[in-house]
Amino acid sequence: MTILVVADHDRGVLDPTSLQALTAARALDPQVDVLVVGDTGRDVAGELAAHGAATVHVATGVPDYAPQAAARAAVELVGRLSPSAVLATGTPRGNEVLAHVAAILDVPFAAECVEVSLAAPDHQVVRNRWGGSILETAVVHSDLLVASYVAHAVKAEPADGAGTVAEFAPVLSDADTAVRVVDRVGEASAGVGLAEARVIVSGGRGVGGPEGFAPIDELAELLDAAVGCSRVVTSNGWRPHNEQVGQTGTKVAPDLYIACGISGATQHIAGMRTSKTIVAINTDKDAPIMGYAHYAIVGDVSTILPALVAATRAAKE
Numbered sequence: 001m002t003i004l005v006v007a008d009h010d011r012g013v014l015d016p017t018s019l020q021a022l023t024a025a026r027a028l029d030p031q032v033d034v035l036v037v038g039d040t041g042r043d044v045a046g047e048l049a050a051h052g053a054a055t056v057h058v059a060t061g062v063p064d065y066a067p068q069a070a071a072r073a074a075v076e077l078v079g080r081l082s083p084s085a086v087l088a089t090g091t092p093r094g095n096e097v098l099a100h101v102a103a104i105l106d107v108p109f110a111a112e113c114v115e116v117s118l119a120a121p122d123h124q125v126v127r128n129r130w131g132g133s134i135l136e137t138a139v140v141h142s143d144l145l146v147a148s149y150v151a152h153a154v155k156a157e158p159a160d161g162a163g164t165v166a167e168f169a170p171v172l173s174d175a176d177t178a179v180r181v182v183d184r185v186g187e188a189s190a191g192v193g194l195a196e197a198r199v200i201v202s203g204g205r206g207v208g209g210p211e212g213f214a215p216i217d218e219l220a221e222l223l224d225a226a227v228g229c230s231r232v233v234t235s236n237g238w239r240p241h242n243e244q245v246g247q248t249g250t251k252v253a254p255d256l257y258i259a260c261g262i263s264g265a266t267q268h269i270a271g272m273r274t275s276k277t278i279v280a281i282n283t284d285k286d287a288p289i290m291g292y293a294h295y296a297i298v299g300d301v302s303t304i305l306p307a308l309v310a311a312t313r314a315a316k317e
């Protein structure tokens with residue numbers, strides 16, 4: 001048997017959480033096949049092959065992110081390899097492709113899992129519900145398990161050995177490529193990306209407005225960090241949507257997460273609770289974020305942040 005992992009990449013840049021899904025799959029079955037979709041998938045095949053995939057299958061001739069076409073490629077491999085499971089990390093693309101896979105094969109889809117045990121036809125999963133505030137233990141009645149892992153539920157571990165890379169051109173209809181990315185509009189992000197940042201300085205409503213992000217930007221630059229924010233901040237137009245952390249934003253797990261004027265609503269916590277060290281700055285000592293913080297600073301961001309910037313600058317001199 002084998003497990004098929006659908007890797008997520010953006011124009012040849014591997015989403016690092018794909019290595020987490022690959023690690024999780026290896027723990028379930030030493031034989032793991034990986035699918036990368038699109039010609040630019042060739043750029044990430046080597047990294048996946050070096051990470052414990054027996055074979056990395058590159059589906060060529062598929063447009064740059066077309067979810068149904070990616071699912072067709074996965075279904076074609078399911079037919080050929082008869083895996084016990086199709087797994088991915090629950091990135092927006094990962095979940096979308098797996099939802100199509102499950103729909104095409106008419107099997108259930110268990111999204112946002114933190115644990116998976118293969119036991120066909122009654123697979124066991126533990127998965128996040130309500131934005132990660134509760135864990136649900138469930139049985140998935142299906143010979144083939146289609147499931148996504150919550151990002152950062154598993155730590156990516158390297159593997160010995162090098163797998164092979166094989167290319168194939170999946171059979172697609174026009175309908176399979178009807179939904180596809182045709183253009184990307186938006187600001188090119190400068191600096192460190194949120195998903196891979198080791199340090200994140202994040203602001204919430206408590207910073208008071210867009211100008212309140214000036215010391216956050218400054219601190220982030222000094223710490224070589226990415227800037228994040230809460231949904232209130234993006235909804236108010238203070239910061240762009242791609243900086244939102246949380247259930248409906250980016251899920252992050254940096255070494256250090258500094259939450260400035262963020263209350264710690266469940267939906268925000270769902271996106272950052274696995275951060276290794278959480279520092280919260282808040283005027284309210286009883287704010288929910290304080291319950292998750294390893295270090296809490298009770299105080300006004302307008303005085304604490306400039307002091308932190310000055311101290312960091314001095315320490316670097």
Ligand SMILES: Cc1cc2nc3c(=O)[nH]c(=O)nc-3n(C[C@H](O)[C@H](O)[C@H](O)COP(=O)(O)OP(=O)(O)OC[C@H]3O[C@@H](n4cnc5c(N)ncnc54)[C@H](O)[C@@H]3O)c2cc1C
Nearest residue numbers: 204205206230231246247248249261262263267268283301
């Ligand atoms: C379906 C759904 C999905 C959602 N998804 C997300 C998501 O992905 N990400 C997300 O963040 N939210 C999400 N939300 C919104 C979430 O419920 C909260 O409304 C939001 O996270 C609150 O943002 P906040 O902490 O910035 O603001 P608030 O909750 O208003 O908190 C502001 C905090 O700042 C503190 N404060 C005020 N002044 C100061 C000061 N001068 N100095 C220091 N501290 C100060 C206050 O004590 C308070 O704790 C979602 C909601 C729903 C319904």
